Amino acid sequence: MKTYFDCISCFVRQALDASRMITIDEDIHEQVLRKVILLLGEMDLRQTPPAMGQKIHRIIRKLTNNPDPYLEIKNHFNNLALEMYCELKQQIENSADPFETAVRLAIAGNIIDFGVDGELEQAKIEKTIKESLTDKLDIKSLEEFKAAITKAKDILYLGDNTGEIVFDKLLIEQLPLDKITFAVRSAPVINDATMADALSVGLTKIVNVIENGDDAPGTILENCSDEFCQRFERADLIIAKGQGNYETLSEVDKNIFFLLRAKCPVIARHLNCECGSMVIAKSSTPIML
């Protein structure tokens, strides 16, 4: 997905929100804003929004002299989700359709996105989980997704955020574990999950986890490691979580199922759905739910 004109003011707002979250030093806020504005002046709109997000967060990490500004937040949301894990696991197992419930919860977990919402609180996550169990979900897409998993021999599951990966774990536990490889970013960016997070929530104990070789808040294949790209190429089904993975892979010719909540108006318009919708979209054929 290209960068839309509407994304530009959002980049500026996000850069300010992120800087304010990391430091109260207003000189740093101004330095970040000025660098981001310079960057926007020369941006290539054919690039995807996470390509700009990657550059913006590199600037923020450099100017705040902090290689992992969201570390505390990441640990907090991993732990919060782990505290919910047992109850949610039971909920899945006691439900009429455990696969559907697990998919709904995996999409609910995508609310933990500090790229979009810098003021997320526990109450909002709990509300989202509750709503996700009854919110509109296209059952036809769900069935297609289920059939694709059954048919697949080699599944690559692209993770998105910390906390959210606990919800991914709940879904993965309903899938054929031996077919699955889970991928994380190679270095910190916003609250996206890295190998440390996969280890911390126990994903590494149940499936093979690999790094993608990049620090974009999405999957920009041309920047990913050769090893990751080969793994991506070899998979006959990709499960891509979240907005960033959708934005970077929506035009890639591959058998991909995107699971996300459409959290901004631009994405919602691109997916032809309402803002806030739970989305299962097959690559090249975005489906409104």
Added chain:
Amino acid sequence: MKTYFDCISCFVRQALDASRMITIDEDIHEQVLRKVILLLGEMDLRQTPPAMGQKIHRIIRKLTNNPDPYLEIKNHFNNLALEMYCELKQQIENSADPFETAVRLAIAGNIIDFGVDGELEQAKIEKTIKESLTDKLDIKSLEEFKAAITKAKDILYLGDNTGEIVFDKLLIEQLPLDKITFAVRSAPVINDATMADALSVGLTKIVNVIENGDDAPGTILENCSDEFCQRFERADLIIAKGQGNYETLSEVDKNIFFLLRAKCPVIARHLNCECGSMVIAKSSTPIML
């Protein structure tokens, strides 16, 4: 009032909204955005927000090759307000306190601001008028404002937007007409009122109307004509309508009463009031209502 970091993303969004309203040509939208971003890269944050607004709207008028892009909107809202005039006039005259009702309506009229809300509709204006009659209004400030008018010998009333100036006319008709001079912008900017609008709504028939010599969406004294500045200096009371006049004059040492609706979070924080509040604020002593 200086430009806050939060204003920067808002400038970008406003520039895009305004370009889209004027033309569907996406090349122009991109040209406007790129010029505005260049401008933001070198902006002086000590300047007031209308100083940037002035530059942005000069860019938009130049790139769209349209010296008055809001002309149709301006005429529409002047006419809409004129259609309401007789009923509102009666409402004022039949009310327990005609001065208070007229002040409330003059503040309600400040909702017609295309710098803040590019999608304003008639229903919102009607709702705002209705609410303004009962919304919280600081009676102490209202009394101070009334006393200042009685005491003043020479009042300069700084107008803001088209449509809104009909509401100003309703207030002015409750004031000593011979003491009042009404000021408008000298050239089109957003939907701000110019001499053509003052003529069209009949303000020129009841008071002396002057131009301020500038095309900023506020009153930047250093850019205004010498004639206007002398008139400003001579007045012993200034009534300044709207956000733009507040932003440009809030630190000027003069006997000014600002009447406005606080329509954005930055202004609301500066005035220590809630977003959407009806405000009467005396210069140098912003009062929460």
